[in-house]
Amino acid sequence: xxxxxxxxxxxxxxxxxxxxxxxxxxxxxxxxxxxxxSVWSGASLKWYAGLLENDQLLSAFGTSLLIALWAATIxxxxxxxxxxxFVRFGNFRSRLALxxxxxxxxxxxxxxxxxxxxxxxxxxxxxxxxxxxxGVDTIIIAHATFGxxxxxxxxxxxxxxxxxxxxxAAADLGATQPFIxxxxxxxxxxxxxxxxxxxxxxxxxxxxxxxxxVSGPGSSTLPIVIFSKVRxxxxxxxxxxxxxxxxxxxVAVIGASWxxxxxxxxxxxx
Amino acid sequence: MVxxxxxxxxxxxxxxxxxxxxxxxxxxxxxxxxxxxxETLQVSFTSARRGIPPYEPLWGIGxxxxxxxxxxxxxxxxLQYWSDYFGPAFNSIKLAFFSTLVCLIxxxxxxxxxxxxxxxxxxxxxxxxxxxxxxxxxxRIYALIGLLNPNGFINAAGLWLGLIDAPIQMMQTDFSIxxxxxxxxxxxxxxxxxxxxVRLxxxxxxAAADLGGSGMQIFRTIILPLxxxxxxxxxxxxxxPAVGEFVIPALLxxxxxxxxxxxxxxxxxxxxxxxxxxAIAMLLLAILTVPIIYARYQDGRDTVAEMPNxxxxxxx
Numbered sequence: 288x289x290x291x292x293x294x295x296x297x298x299x300x301x302x303x304x305x306x307x308x309x310x311x312x313x314x315x316x317x318x319x320x321x322x323x324x325s326v327w328s329g330a331s332l333k334w335y336a337g338l339l340e341n342d343q344l345l346s347a348f349g350t351s352l353l354i355a356l357w358a359a360t361i362x363x364x365x366x367x368x369x370x371x372x373f374v375r376f377g378n379f380r381s382r383l384a385l386x387x388x389x390x391x392x393x394x395x396x397x398x399x400x401x402x403x404x405x406x407x408x409x410x411x412x413x414x415x416x417x418x419x420x421x422g423v424d425t426i427i428i429a430h431a432t433f434g435x436x437x438x439x440x441x442x443x444x445x446x447x448x449x450x451x452x453x454x455x456a457a458a459d460l461g462a463t464q465p466f467i468x469x470x471x472x473x474x475x476x477x478x479x480x481x482x483x484x485x486x487x488x489x490x491x492x493x494x495x496x497x498x499x500x501v502s503g504p505g506s507s508t509l510p511i512v513i514f515s516k517v518r519x520x521x522x523x524x525x526x527x528x529x530x531x532x533x534x535x536x537x538v539a540v541i542g543a544s545w546x547x548x549x550x551x552x553x554x555x556x557x
Numbered sequence: 558m559v560x561x562x563x564x565x566x567x568x569x570x571x572x573x574x575x576x577x578x579x580x581x582x583x584x585x586x587x588x589x590x591x592x593x594x595x596e597t598l599q600v601s602f603t604s605a606r607r608g609i610p611p612y613e614p615l616w617g618i619g620x621x622x623x624x625x626x627x628x629x630x631x632x633x634x635x636l637q638y639w640s641d642y643f644g645p646a647f648n649s650i651k652l653a654f655f656s657t658l659v660c661l662i663x664x665x666x667x668x669x670x671x672x673x674x675x676x677x678x679x680x681x682x683x684x685x686x687x688x689x690x691x692x693x694x695x696x697r698i699y700a701l702i703g704l705l706n707p708n709g710f711i712n713a714a715g716l717w718l719g720l721i722d723a724p725i726q727m728m729q730t731d732f733s734i735x736x737x738x739x740x741x742x743x744x745x746x747x748x749x750x751x752x753x754x755v756r757l758x759x760x761x762x763x764a765a766a767d768l769g770g771s772g773m774q775i776f777r778t779i780i781l782p783l784x785x786x787x788x789x790x791x792x793x794x795x796x797x798p799a800v801g802e803f804v805i806p807a808l809l810x811x812x813x814x815x816x817x818x819x820x821x822x823x824x825x826x827x828x829x830x831x832x833x834x835x836a837i838a839m840l841l842l843a844i845l846t847v848p849i850i851y852a853r854y855q856d857g858r859d860t861v862a863e864m865p866n867x868x869x870x871x872x873x
Binding site: 369372389526 | 574575578579581582583585586587589590591592593594596597600610662663664665666667669670680684685686687688689691692693694695696697699700701702703704706708709710712713714736739740743772797798800801802803804807808818821822825826831834835838841842845849852853
């Protein structure tokens with residue numbers, strides 16, 4: 288710490304301040320009895336109670352949850368395929384094509400992805416009659432598509448570190464490739480698979496732009512509802528909702544990193 | 558011959574399995590990612606109409622045989638109303654560029670702080686960086702509105718403390734855009750910077766100091782060149798999505814902070830001119846081609862191979 292001077296520390300602290308001040312103020316004022324995020328008019332839980340009675344927000348939450356569960360699961364399965372192909376299959380013929388098409392969604396602006404997916408769904412509908420209209424299924428497809436590319440990056444990193452000697456030993460002892468993959472490789476890369484699934488879930492659950500394009504009537508996700516409410520002005524119920532969501536994520540992230548640390552340190556001791 | 562066939566049959570599941578592992582994601586991404594871009598390119602060359610869908614088919618086979626509705630009118634429109642479309646394009650690049658710069662100014666000392674801390678503090682600080690990354694950016698921008706509004710927290714606190722006489726206009730300015738960008742993209746700048754800084758050999762800095770190098774000299778000749786890959790990687794991770802950003806200019810910006818994402822959104826949802834929206838999408842892609850190809854090239858050099866893995870950074 289000795290090498291650090293005041294400028295580094297103060298800029299760094301300011302950076303953390305910018306990240307956290309809005310969230311902290313919002314959490315505090317979610318317990319405010321008044322409507323304003325500036326005047327404290329007594330503590331109250333009424334916005335939280337209002338949240339439980341807001342059918343629109345609750346049903347949007349359910350829709351988002353359903354979409355994110357499906358999208359993350361599809362994305363993770365395909366992400367495993369992409370990662371295995373890149374790390375294990377050497378120079379296969381379509382490697383360049385797969386690497387280009389699997390990394391482009393990572394840098395594609397959401398607004399372009401959303402618009403182009405919608406245009407595809409519409410022309411597919413007129414050609415094959417599927418998908419008929421837009422709804423939960425088209426959002427799942429769209430979210431799974433960009434989610435799998437992020438999932439692949441996370442799994443790939445873990446697969447690269449993997450000690451091939453274990454698999455070779457199993458193969459020498461006569462195990463078949465699918466058996467080796469299911470009983471050795473998969474358990475070893477399990478933490479990365481969980482991380483990839485969580486990342487794909489978060490990306491889907493938080494997405495506003497792509498879902499706005501490919502959603503249909505009756506399939507409004509939580510971000511879509513929040514966005515339309517926020518556009519009309521500050522609504523204290525959103526403060527309460529945001530607080531709940533941020534606390535859930537914070538507990539999950541802190542718990543996960545604590546568990547990882549514990550696992551790592553217990554492994555070091557053995 | 559028979560032995561060869563037997564060998565082929567034994568290996569068959571592995572070979573077709575391998576093909577399937579490659580083909581499944583390749584076909585999915587070709588259909589749901591590549592084809593849509595081709596379709597957008599096609600729609601950008603047709604004309605709008607009243608109906609469902611609200612554009613003419615680019616080509617087809619009708620009663621009189623092959624027909625086409627090819628037109629460059631949408632791009633001509635972009636050029637004709639130059640200031641309405643290219644103005645926001647330049648604005649997007651300008652705002653994204655300075656947002657990247659502001660992110661770098663904060664992320665560089667933050668990453669240095671994290672990389673030079675002891676192991677316990679490093680984990681805590683990294684979790685603090687990653688936490689916002691896992692929470693909805695829409696909600697964080699919403700929280701920022703509560704802070705910057707004319708009747709928001711900062712103005713109320715300033716008035717109460719007597720620092721200001723009247724509320725300052727912070728929303729719908731470049732300032733609110735930069736705040737939103739920093740809030741959203743700061744973690745993406747910190748992770749690659751941290752990754753290069755944590756590998757920086759402390760002995761190198763000690764040696765330079767022992768030999769009489771001043772702080773500025775050490776920074777310029779050792780730290781800056783060695784952390785340059787992190788600076789480049791982080792800048793690309795911030796700049797590319799920032800150019801196409803929609804939520805930040807829509808919620809925090811005013812009429813002077815028009816960005817391409819917002820213009821595309823308006824053409825699509827309000828004006829329902831899908832061909833022009835598609836042409837704007839193509840313009841956006843054209844602008845981003847250079848940084849995207851440069852990012853792929855950087856990625857290929859493996860300098861940032863482990864960078865987009867938040868979980869690993871989190872595990873320290």
